[in-house]
Structures are given as structure tokens and as C-alpha cells.
Amino acid sequence: MSYFSDELKKIIEGYLLRYETKRSSILPILHAIQDEKDWISDADVEALEKEFELSAVDIREVLTFYTMYRQKPPKPYRFEVCKSISCWLMGANKTIAAVKLDIENAEKEGRPLPFEVHAVECLGQCGYAPSTLINKDRHNNVTPERALELIREYSAKELPQAAKNCAKLK
Amino acid sequence: MPTIANEYLGRKPDEYRILLELENVPNSRELKTYREHGGYKALEKVLKTPMSPDDVIGIVKASGLRGRGGAGFPTGLKWSFVPKGEGDKYLITNFDEGEPGTFKDCYISEISPHSLVEGKIIASYAIGAQKSYIYIRGEFHNEIRWCEKAIREAYDAGFLGKNILGSNFSHDMDIYCGAGAYICGEETGLISSLEGKKGQPKLKPPFPAVKGYLGKPTVVNNVESLAVVPWIINHGPDAYKKFGTEKAPGTKLFNVSGPIAKPGCYEVPLGYPLMKFINEDCGGLIAGKKLKAIIPGGSSAPVLTAKECENITLDYESIAAAGSMLGSGAIIVVPEDVSMVEVLENLMDFYAHESCGQCTPCREGTGWLFKMSKRILQGSANRLDIDKMYNVAEHMRGRTICVLSDAAADPAKAIIQKFAHEFEPYLKG
Numbered sequence: 001m002s003y004f005s006d007e008l009k010k011i012i013e014g015y016l017l018r019y020e021t022k023r024s025s026i027l028p029i030l031h032a033i034q035d036e037k038d039w040i041s042d043a044d045v046e047a048l049e050k051e052f053e054l055s056a057v058d059i060r061e062v063l064t065f066y067t068m069y070r071q072k073p074p075k076p077y078r079f080e081v082c083k084s085i086s087c088w089l090m091g092a093n094k095t096i097a098a099v100k101l102d103i104e105n106a107e108k109e110g111r112p113l114p115f116e117v118h119a120v121e122c123l124g125q126c127g128y129a130p131s132t133l134i135n136k137d138r139h140n141n142v143t144p145e146r147a148l149e150l151i152r153e154y155s156a157k158e159l160p161q162a163a164k165n166c167a168k169l170k
Numbered sequence: 171m172p173t174i175a176n177e178y179l180g181r182k183p184d185e186y187r188i189l190l191e192l193e194n195v196p197n198s199r200e201l202k203t204y205r206e207h208g209g210y211k212a213l214e215k216v217l218k219t220p221m222s223p224d225d226v227i228g229i230v231k232a233s234g235l236r237g238r239g240g241a242g243f244p245t246g247l248k249w250s251f252v253p254k255g256e257g258d259k260y261l262i263t264n265f266d267e268g269e270p271g272t273f274k275d276c277y278i279s280e281i282s283p284h285s286l287v288e289g290k291i292i293a294s295y296a297i298g299a300q301k302s303y304i305y306i307r308g309e310f311h312n313e314i315r316w317c318e319k320a321i322r323e324a325y326d327a328g329f330l331g332k333n334i335l336g337s338n339f340s341h342d343m344d345i346y347c348g349a350g351a352y353i354c355g356e357e358t359g360l361i362s363s364l365e366g367k368k369g370q371p372k373l374k375p376p377f378p379a380v381k382g383y384l385g386k387p388t389v390v391n392n393v394e395s396l397a398v399v400p401w402i403i404n405h406g407p408d409a410y411k412k413f414g415t416e417k418a419p420g421t422k423l424f425n426v427s428g429p430i431a432k433p434g435c436y437e438v439p440l441g442y443p444l445m446k447f448i449n450e451d452c453g454g455l456i457a458g459k460k461l462k463a464i465i466p467g468g469s470s471a472p473v474l475t476a477k478e479c480e481n482i483t484l485d486y487e488s489i490a491a492a493g494s495m496l497g498s499g500a501i502i503v504v505p506e507d508v509s510m511v512e513v514l515e516n517l518m519d520f521y522a523h524e525s526c527g528q529c530t531p532c533r534e535g536t537g538w539l540f541k542m543s544k545r546i547l548q549g550s551a552n553r554l555d556i557d558k559m560y561n562v563a564e565h566m567r568g569r570t571i572c573v574l575s576d577a578a579a580d581p582a583k584a585i586i587q588k589f590a591h592e593f594e595p596y597l598k599g
Binding site for chain 2: 018019020021023024025026027028030031058061062065066067068069083084085086088089090121122123124125126127128129133136137138
């Protein structure tokens with residue numbers, strides 16, 4: 001039996017055949033694992049090597065070079081706020097600070113939010129600054145007020161499946 | 171977002187619409203809409219006339235189209251470097267749009283992803299590529315979906331796959347998602363990434379046209395350069411050259427960001443006056459703000475003071491003559507109330523984070539520039555430190571495999587040179 005879920009195994013096998021070399025499939029496979037479990041563990045890397053004969057060294061090279069891959073379990077929602085020049089000029093720092101403070105306050109009050117905040121480099125939406133991502137959802141023109149609204153909106157939702165899977169595996 | 175509206179060159183606004191022709195058309199991303207507006211006619215013209223690959227390269231060369239990713243290298247000439255004859259060849263679209271200030275390629279895929287797909291098929295025919303990729307940033311979740319859908323629709327309609335439109339030409343297209351690394355926008359870094367490796371650039375030569383993806387001849391083109399190809403094939407090189415300047419023909423997408431009344435993506439004929447564009451077409455700075463400086467071509471372009479901007483036109487030559495570059499066409503507006511020392515720190519933070527770490531002058535240099543600018547801001551630097559910083563920047567230029575190092579050094583030097591007086595209040599002793 002595979003270490004991976006049937007669905008994930010099928011996706012991995014598809015990627016292994018899709019490109020000219022097996023090695024090219026590493027980036028898409030890591031994306032797929034992360035889509036299912038929210039992060040990539042040592043056990044995932046070992047299983048990829050064992051089951052699909054991908055080199056663990058090659059996998060780790062990719063895993064540690066690219067910033068989108070998470071190597072430890074994250075919170076269910078990643079609030080990524082662009083801090084590059086255009087967003088910074090339009091007050092991204094205030095948005096980042098507001099999100100941080102909201103998360104910290106909630107923590108102090110014993111009602112932790114399912115959020116973590118990241119100040120990230122350019123998200124390619126500079127004309128609609130400050131630009132943000134919450135997991136895969138893009139939100140532009142996010143003022144501090146809008147950011148707090150978004151946190152409320154997402155906190156009220158059911159958790160994403162990947163976050164549930166992540167919690168289960170912990 | 172509006173296409174530029176003005177009387178410049180005595181044309182009506184719609185006559186500028188090449189890349190953004192479908193901007194205000196509902197459902198413009200769909201194949202049906204694209205075809206209703208003449209989509210895939212250029213591909214038919216190429217394959218059914220039939221035109222030879224050399225004919226296609228000839229037309230693109232004659233149009234004077236220059237690469238829209240930043241370097242401005244003539245697109246047709248780049249294609250002509252690919253060796254003729256049998257064997258695997260690849261075309262890769264660089265959709266790793268990550269240069270701060272730039273969001274035009276996203277906008278193309280939002281308005282008209284099929285123009286990119288059609289342009290790619292034609293370009294692949296011209297260079298003899300049997301396979302092409304769109305290398306797109308992993309963060310662009312919407313754009314990934316739009317491009318995937320356009321490719322699928324093109325397959326279903328017979329524009330991709332075996333014997334396209336009954337010709338001998340067969341072609342496959344796929345999409346490949348990056349995972350967060352600015353350096354993959356450099357073409358050899360991008361190729362490394364597509365091969366499933368760290369996105370570290372390689373020394374040129376050999377150029378990718380000779381030895382690229384998996385060691386095979388490969389052309390890497392920006393989204394905008396490819397998306398305009400169908401129009402050029404349909405209307406001919408002379409029609410394209412009616413726009414723009416003699417050395418920089420055509421229109422280009424410009425991205426305007428910062429505290430500006432109407433930020434966004436605009437299609438503008440090259441050679442258009444910068445300040446007219448900012449003040450009239452983009453509505454000027456938002457109320458109460460005064461212009462201090464403009465970064466004219468993405469964060470890697472050296473900053474220009476408000477005074478230097480006065481007589482500049484939006485084309486490669488004019489901006490180069492002023493000591494900066496047109497780059498990706500990203501215009502970042504800096505207002506009077508922002509400290510240039512803080513701008514410097516913000517820019518250096520970016521490059522320090524994005525250096526791939528392969529070459530010492532860049533890995534160490536970008537880190538030092540960031541730390542030193544931080545120190546200035548904290549008030550713990552003196553005059554000598556500024557000289558040292560300038561000196562470090564000077565030694566980062568032209569000493570590395572790719573130009574990320576230069577892209578950090580040049581803006582740093584420009585800010586130190588042009589805004590020296592702004593550093594004074596931060597210095598001790």
C-alpha cells in the first residue's frame with residue numbers, strides 16, 4: 001500500500017509521466033502534496049524516494065530553495081501581505097502590523113485565530129496595492145480595516161480540507 | 171483599466187489597442203469570444219498560406235518587436251539563433267512576473283490568454299519547437315487557471331496537438347508552475363527550474379537558443395512579446411511600425427503603481443511622453459501628494475528625479491539616455507513625503523532575499539547593502555559608511571553570472587548619488 005492517499009498517488013504518477021524527465025516532476029509533486037496536507041514532511045520526502053525512485057537529495061534541493069514550500073505544519077490560513085516597493089508605498093506595513101496585532105491579541109485573550117501572517121515579496125499586483133493572498137485567494141487593495149474584516153470572514157468559515165488533513169497527521 | 175485615451179499621434183483610443191483589444195469585451199478569456207474578434211486567424215494564415223518558418227521570423231524581425239520582459243532584445247533575431255533542422259527544440263514563455271512594479275503579464279492573461287497561446291504556437295512553428303511551456307509563478311493561482319483553460323480549449327479546437335489545421339506541424343503545450351523564486355525570471359534560472367532544480371542561472375554562452383532546456387535549443391520569451399505576435403502576423407510589420415518610435419516600434423504595456431490617481435495597466439505607443447502619461451492619462455498623483463521621483467522600469471531600474479523625468483519619453487533609448495532603463499515597463503511613483511533612504515532599504519531587502527546565493531559578489535553584496543541601509547535608517551551609520559556602501563555596489567556590477575547583482579547595485583548607487591542630502595539627518599558624527 002502506498003504511503004500517499006489514492007488520489008495523491010494518482011496525481012504523482014501523472015506528473016512523473018508528464019514531463020521530459022522525472023526530475024521535472026519534483027516541483028509539481030511538492031505542490032500537490034502541499035495542496036493535500038498543507039506542508040511537506042521528512043516522511044513525504046522519504047516516501048517519494050522509496051515509492052517513486054526520486055532522489056531525496058534532488059527533492060530537498062527544490063524544497064529548500066523555493067519559498068512557497070512549507071517545511072513545518074502551518075496554521076490553516078496564511079495571510080501573505082506583499083511588502084515590496086509599490087505595496088510598501090501604499091501602506092503595506094500598516095496592513096502587516098494590523099494583522100500581526102490582531103493575531104497576537106486573539107492569542108492573549110485565549111481565542112487563537114487560525115491565521116499566521118507573512119510579509120512576502122512582490123505578488124505581481126502592484127497597481128492594486130496593498131496586495132495579499134490568503135492561501136490561494138487573492139485580495140487586493142487590502143487596508144488594515146479590510147484585513148481585519150478578511151480575518152473575521154475566514155475565521156467564520158469551515159476550515160479548508162488541507163488544514164484538517166494537516167491537523168489529523170500531527 | 172482604460173487603454174490610454176489621448177490625441178497623441180492624432181489617433182483615436184481604440185487604434186492603440188493591440189494587446190488589450192479585448193479589454194472591455196465581456197468573456198474575453200473564452201475561445202469563442204477570442205475567435206469572434208479574429209482570434210487564431212494569424213495561425214491559420216501561417217499554416218494555410220503556408221508561410222515558411224523563415225517567413226514568420228522575417229515578419230517579426232521586420233516589425234522591430236523587442237523583447238518585453240526587460241532586456242529589449244529583438245524577438246525575431248532571438249528566434250533566428252535557433253539552429254535549423256531536425257531535433258528537439260523548445261519554446262518557453264517567461265510568466266515568472268516578479269519584478270516589483272510589474273503586473274502586465276497577469277493582465278494579459280486576465281484579458282486575453284488565447285493571444286498568448288496563439289502567439290506561442292506561431293513562435294513554436296517559426297523555430298521548429300515540438301513542445302512549449304508556460305513557466306508561471308506558483309503564486310498566480312488565477313492566472314494558472316486561465317492559462318490552463320486556454321490551452322485546453324486550444325487543444326479541443328485543434329489548434330494544438332497533431333497536424334494542426336491539417337498541416338504537417340504538430341505541437342504540444344503545457345504549463346509549469348514555479349514555487350516562489352524571483353531568480354527564475356532570469357531565463358537560464360527559469361530553465362534550471364523547469365528541469366526540476368534550484369533556479370540558479372547559468373553562464374552564457376552557450377545561450378539557450380543553442381543549449382537550453384535539457385541541453386536542447388530553447389527560446390525563452392516574455393508573455394507580452396508572444397501575445398503581440400498574432401497581431402503582427404495579421405496586420406503586417408508596417409502596420410506595427412506605425413506605432414512607437416523608429417528604434418522601438420509598437421505599443422507596450424505600462425504598469426503604473428504608487429500613490430497615483432488611476433493606477434493600472436495601460437497600453438501606450440512607445441515614445442509617449444512620460445509626464446503627460448502620468449499627469450493626464452493616469453490622473454496625476456493622488457490629492458495632496460507631490461512627485462519626488464520615478465522608478466521607470468521595475469525596481470531594478472535606477473531611480474529618476476522629478477526633474478530628470480520632465481523630458482523623457484517612454485522608449486528604450488530615451489530612458490537609457492537619462493541613465494535608467496525601460497525594463498518591464500513598470501512605473502513606480504515615489505511622492506515627496508517618502509524618504510528615499512527608506513525606499514533604498516525596501517529595495518535592498520528584496521534583492522537580499524532573492525539573490526540565489528551562487529555568486530559571492532551578489533550573495534554577500536545584496537546582504538551587505540540591505541544591512542547597511544538598515545543601519546543608516548537606525549541612525550548608527552556615519553558618512554564613511556555611505557561611501558562604503560557605494561563602493562560595495564560598484565564592486566557588484568558585471569561580476570556575476572546573471573544581472574540580479576547589477577539590479578541591486580544600480581538602484582542603490584542612483585539613490586545614494588541623487589538623494590545624498592536625504593541621508594544627512596540619519597547620520598551620526
